[in-house]
Amino acid sequence: MSTWIPESASNLAASVDNITLFVTIVSVFFFVLISAVLVAFSIKYRRKSEDQETAYITHNPVIETIWTIIPTILLMVIFAWGWIAFKELRNPPAEAIEVNVVAKQWLWEFEYFTGKKSLNELFVQQNKPVRLIMRSDDVIHSFFVPQFRVKQDILPGSYQQLWFTPTKVGTFDLLCAEYCGSGHSKMLAKVNVLSPEAFARWEKGDELEDGPALAAISVSPVERGKDLYSQRGCLACHSVDGKEVIGPTFKNLYGKTEKLADGSSVLVDENYLRESIYEPQAKMVAGYAPTMPSFKGILSEDEVTALIEYIKTLK
């Protein structure tokens, strides 16, 4: 590990580090410049006698313009570069593997596509992009892995996403970066980056054990979502095959842009689906009657997450 910056272990680390290096060069240059000038002036113009000659200089438009323009240019370069890299950080590739993350005081739960769950240990495969869909059960937490250069606050009441492609096999610290109470500094977990072979073995459950409290649940979220779809009555109004019943069909719903009754439009993502289950009338799709009841208190956050996972498979 270098003393300056932690090891880089994700696809995103290099571009972040390049900007950091550039900002560091600029900063060191200006710091040395100002300090050197300050010290040089302090020595050269120190008061040697009470009647020492001084110059009456009040301003100088040329030099003032120069030292306004140069920092402006450098700052604009830093801004643009930072923004470009930020766009990469914020936009996961379509093929990313999804993992549901629940942060709560003071632990981390991970649920994988296969229905596997793990506690305080996230398992990912080397060189495969991962997209985390994260929610909090209580207060704000923040997912932070220094070696990946990623961080995202996790809020109660909505989903936040974060993605990365781990590039190095190993175990990395996952830290909670948003203060969340007395257990905050103990809200630590591990990210295990496994080679494709090891990951396949782990998926089959050969080698690694799940947390004892969670081992009992092994139905995948999609399966649970499918059950909920019929048990909780969604099917009465929403088809899965594209037929129009009472509400919009679930087929091809995820990722679509819907026109709303008020003329605006909305992208159907995890947060929109969650909101429409808990508060159906908040953003009504044009052409439908506001008849759906709220499922607040009927479907838990976990069940909503599972339902959304199911809806996402309906293509």
Add this chain to the structure above:
Amino acid sequence: MANGVMTQTQHIPYLAQKGLKSWILTTDHKRIGILYLVTISFFFMIAGLTALGMRYELMTPELDFFRTATEYNVAFTLHGSLMVFFFIVPGIAASFGNFLIPLMIGARDVAFPRINLLSFWIYLVGTAILLSALAQPADTGWTFYTPYSIQTGTKVIMITLGVFVLGFSSILTGMNFIVTIHKLRAPGMTWSRLPLFIWASYATAILQLLATPVVGITLLLLIAERAFDIGFFDPAKGGDPILFQNFFWFYSHPAVYIMVIPAFGIISEIIPVFARKPIFGYKAIAYSSFAIAIISFFVWLHHMFVSGISETAAAIFSFLTMLVAIPTAVKVFNWTATLYKGSIDFHSSMLYALSFIVLFTVGGLTGVYLGALAVDVHLHDTYFIVAHMHYVMIGGTVMGFFGALHFWYQKWFGKVFDELTAKIAWFLIFVGFNVTFFPQFFMGFQGMPRRYATYPEEYISYHALSTYGSWILGLGVLIMTVNLLIPLWKEGRPESSNPYGSLSLEWQVPSPPPHENFDEIPTVTDWTYAYGKK
């Protein structure tokens, strides 16, 4: 530069009257300034001690000084909220602002002396409410982020109510100073002749007036949510936690400039006097204070780049954040250029001013890292932020404050401190500060999150170094304080009423000044910085 200046023996100094009543009912801006100075210094000491406690705890990775993590969390909450709301926000603006503004513009007092006293009383009520909460203080951090601040079992209401009440003091003081600067300038004291401390105080007063109500309302909503269960911010009750962050930073970002702009003003006063040079680029410094004040209202989202805001919002606010860096950089260049071809005397206050330039430059440059979106993602909520913020707040504001204490000490109190001891204290403070906070930049790069009562082993050497630094810093502040307190109990007066050869009006009256400041209101014939003019 000024006519009609009185001689030293003619009048009774403003400090002559004794007794409690002469203080608690005073409407003299110089005395009210002292009342603020004593109160903010008291909170600075308390908050400083909690910081030493936190640093001592962090010597080792495990809990060993505090009994529980909650005690540590309470300590950093107290440290942050006392330092921010009770020391640094009222800080220079209320203490030196009160003392200096009327003297510098050639007035007998502020525009509304009774409202000025009222501001102080409101400030005291706020502090009393806060002190009553100290028995069981909050553990939310000074930012009171929801929904944690709604769900925690510790007492949040009293501390936020204290801050709410303080806000009114801030608003009234800001209003008072704006009117004073507009209406009470002496004949000939045009806007382009004003000392830069006045320009800075004016910019600060506008921020106080416009931004403070927002934090007042926000904290009131928070209290309403806790006390009456109304769901503004907690999603469990249908609220929005990010709304709180928007409200909070809409105040608290401009507040950063409420804290630091007065220090800009102080540095602009000290450097020309001890370099015997006109300030370089007067207009650039004066206007840049305003530019910073205005832009500072539109950068608050840079505290929330990882909170889930949209990409577009993040880009706009990153851009505006870069804009605010430009006038700040220009100021640093101006102060440095003022030294060119000067005659520099290294008085203790000048040492603080020069170290301000160096340390504030570090604070400003590290701010650029945080303004760059992708870099901020990595550094957000780590010790890098802690270090950056302290380089701005201590390296900037506190260095300015200490510099001001040493510069105007003779004028304000009519006493003389020991200069050699002051220089030793400055040296310890400068070294101690850097040893404490510089390693924290590296810790932050490595990924050490802030607000951790315990931490992974790998950060131990940085933390230990930082703790040693805090002892040097603490010792320096102690020596400085004792050195400034001792003369107050001793006989003796300054030999000259203007020992450093300042051209500013406050130095043309006796030390300490008489109650009415000026025998006759002076007529100003040249600008404040005409040093070496032929």
